[in-house]
Amino acid sequence: MIDVERARAETPGVANVAHLNNAGSALPAAPVHAAVVEHLELETAIGGYEAAAARADRIEHTYEAIATLLGCHADEIGVVENATRAWDMAFYAMRFGPGDRILTSQAEYASNYIALRQVADRTGATVEWIPEDPAGGVDVAALEGMLDERVKVVSLVHVPSHGGLVEPAAAVGALTRAAGIPLLLDACQSVGQMPVDVDEIGCDVLSATGRKFLRGPRGTGFLYVRRALIEHLEPPLLDLHAAEWLDDGSYRIRPDARRFENWECNYAAKIGLGVAVDYAMGWGLDAIRDRVVALATALRERLADTPGVTVHDVGREQGGIVTFSLAGTPSAEVAAALRSERVNVSVSPRSYSLVDFARRGLDDMVRASVHYYNDDEELDRLVAVTRRLRSRAGQSILS
Numbered sequence: 078m079i080d081v082e083r084a085r086a087e088t089p090g091v092a093n094v095a096h097l098n099n100a101g102s103a104l105p106a107a108p109v110h111a112a113v114v115e116h117l118e119l120e121t122a123i124g125g126y127e128a129a130a131a132r133a134d135r136i137e138h139t140y141e142a143i144a145t146l147l148g149c150h151a152d153e154i155g156v157v158e159n160a161t162r163a164w165d166m167a168f169y170a171m172r173f174g175p176g177d178r179i180l181t182s183q184a185e186y187a188s189n190y191i192a193l194r195q196v197a198d199r200t201g202a203t204v205e206w207i208p209e210d211p212a213g214g215v216d217v218a219a220l221e222g223m224l225d226e227r228v229k230v231v232s233l234v235h236v237p238s239h240g241g242l243v244e245p246a247a248a249v250g251a252l253t254r255a256a257g258i259p260l261l262l263d264a265c266q267s268v269g270q271m272p273v274d275v276d277e278i279g280c281d282v283l284s285a286t287g288r289k290f291l292r293g294p295r296g297t298g299f300l301y302v303r304r305a306l307i308e309h310l311e312p313p314l315l316d317l318h319a320a321e322w323l324d325d326g327s328y329r330i331r332p333d334a335r336r337f338e339n340w341e342c343n344y345a346a347k348i349g350l351g352v353a354v355d356y357a358m359g360w361g362l363d364a365i366r367d368r369v370v371a372l373a374t375a376l377r378e379r380l381a382d383t384p385g386v387t388v389h390d391v392g393r394e395q396g397g398i399v400t401f402s403l404a405g406t407p408s409a410e411v412a413a414a415l416r417s418e419r420v421n422v423s424v425s426p427r428s429y430s431l432v433d434f435a436r437r438g439l440d441d442m443v444r445a446s447v448h449y450y451n452d453d454e455e456l457d458r459l460v461a462v463t464r465r466l467r468s469r470a471g472q473s474i475l476s
């Protein structure tokens with residue numbers, strides 16, 4: 078059970094806003110802020126390289142913490158600047174040829190799709206959509222029927238950015254593992270809001286970000302690559318951190334997942350990421366998931382009872398992202414009205430996941446994403462503002 082009072086006391090931002098934009102960038106907890114500031118101050122006091130050397134153990138700890146979180150080894154982790162770059166470094170390292178098949182879900186994230194399309198166009202591979210389950214999410218049985226020796230990768234977004242859906246990642250992983258096909262899991266929105274264990278899921282590559290449900294600093298992300306795969310993936314970009322220049326004029330790529338990193342990085346943020354991971358594990362990912370699901374379910378119920386509101390979330394399993402629209406009021410206006418009442422939400426535009434929006438006949442949606450430090454009163458504030466907007470819209474139609 079989460080001690081909500083303590084969680085809020087350790088989250089300075091809750092004094093200012095009802096932050097329901099955790100799928101965008103969550104409010105950092107005080108220890109994360111303190112760790113980042115402490116390192117920046119050390120850099121100011123003694124120099125950047127010297128501060129990194131003095132805090133080498135804390136920097137290393139970030140890898141250990143992420144490995145513990147995901148149930149893997151620290152040498153399978155690379156820390157980069159965001160989830161997209163993490164995903165790209167692994168995907169662009171994969172080799173494809175004419176006739177190869179890349180399978181992906183219809184809720185694929187725009188940045189991933191654009192990369193899949195670019196590589197398919199360059200190589201003659203095809204990108205194919207996995208059919209949808211009527212409840213929403215990938216149809217696992219249909220996926221099984223699609224797997225053959227020409228399928229070179231399956232790309233799955235664990236939790237799409239635009240809704241409550243939690244994809245059946247472990248069921249997909251069981252199939253890809255049995256077929257010997259790599260599963261590339263975009264866990265950007267799932268890590269930090271629920272337990273994510275790479276062996277339980279059976280994914281070979283996983284990408285995630287620091288700033289969302291992990292409550293880490295902005296500009297942080299990480300990549301997991303299964304040990305057996307690392308040496309088969311030659312990063313699309315190399316530098317003197319990822320590889321070593323040898324006397325004979327050749328180079329040797331390092332054997333661990335840090336081959337996907339680049340040399341320079343924001344060490345304060347990297348330390349802060351490790352603290353955020355420890356902080357999440359301190360609460361426990363099961364406890365976080367339970368509270369997130371309870372809050373999101375309560376919000377969906379209250380919104381569904383609000384005149385003019387349509388809740389759009391699909392899926393047999395749902396997480397902390399709640400999407401809705403208000404009849405007669407553009408989503409951007411709903412979000413702006415909420416912001417003026419100090420309730421943070423975001424708008425999910427169609428272009429972020431075009432196929433899914435088009436298939437479901439949706440344009441944009443208001444996205445309210447809860448975390449364990451949110452409380453009931455904040456949910457009520459969101460619903461009250463939405464109700465007021467609705468009655469104002471109703472009055473202007475009548476006048």
Ligand SMILES: Cc1ncc(COP(=O)(O)O)c(C=O)c1O
Nearest residue numbers: 159160161186237238263265286
């Ligand atoms: C599902 C999903 N994948 C990837 C990303 C990209 O993450 P980042 O901005 O850290 O690159 C996002 C960001 O919203 C996302 O929701």
